[in-house]
Amino acid sequence: MPTQCGSQIPYNAIQMRSTYLSLYYHVVFSTKHRQPFLTDEFRQRMFEYLGGTVGGLGAVSIRVGGMPDHVHLLIQTNATIAVANLVREIKKASTNWIRSEIPEFSWQVGYGAFTVSAERLSGLAKYIDNQEEHHKTMTFEEERIMLFRLANIEFDPDELD
Numbered sequence: 001m002p003t004q005c006g007s008q009i010p011y012n013a014i015q016m017r018s019t020y021l022s023l024y025y026h027v028v029f030s031t032k033h034r035q036p037f038l039t040d041e042f043r044q045r046m047f048e049y050l051g052g053t054v055g056g057l058g059a060v061s062i063r064v065g066g067m068p069d070h071v072h073l074l075i076q077t078n079a080t081i082a083v084a085n086l087v088r089e090i091k092k093a094s095t096n097w098i099r100s101e102i103p104e105f106s107w108q109v110g111y112g113a114f115t116v117s118a119e120r121l122s123g124l125a126k127y128i129d130n131q132e133e134h135h136k137t138m139t140f141e142e143e144r145i146m147l148f149r150l151a152n153i154e155f156d157p158d159e160l161d
Helices: 040-056 083-098 118-129 140-150
Strands: 023-030 060-067 070-077 112-115
Touching: 023 083, 023 118, 023 140, 040 060, 040 070, 040 083, 060 118, 070 083, 070 118, 112 140
Parallel strands: none
Antiparallel strands: 023 070, 023 112, 060 070
16 A cells, blocks of 8 residues: 555545646657758658648647758657657658658658656747757757757767767
8 A cells, every 4th residue: 555645635535537648749850861851842841741740640749840951849649659659650651751752861760859848838839940040050969969968868979870
């Protein structure tokens, strides 16, 4: 039986009848070898395709943006969707779609996924919207290191691909 931590209420008197979740993720991944495949001609179409794919997989696309060599997705999901599976399917579907026009296109193998609190959603959406402005002064590598540090993710800069 769980410890009641000094409470006078019997353990079984407090029950949640439903599951309540707030699962938001900031997902970032790049093109293979940082190739600038997402030219102005394809970028917006790719963002729309990525957002539609997210929805088709049972999650909610809040914002999609990025640069010619990487993308940012702000996604809301539920407990039945594993982030690794979601990202794998997003990358697979979008690769198959764009290869009809860019046969050599590929995403990098890895990705970054960072949890986001509800109060940070608006600021993050603006950050994604303003990628072109941010990247006037920051490279993707610098951005990625910044994201890792903000999320307290340990990494070896020499091992980043």
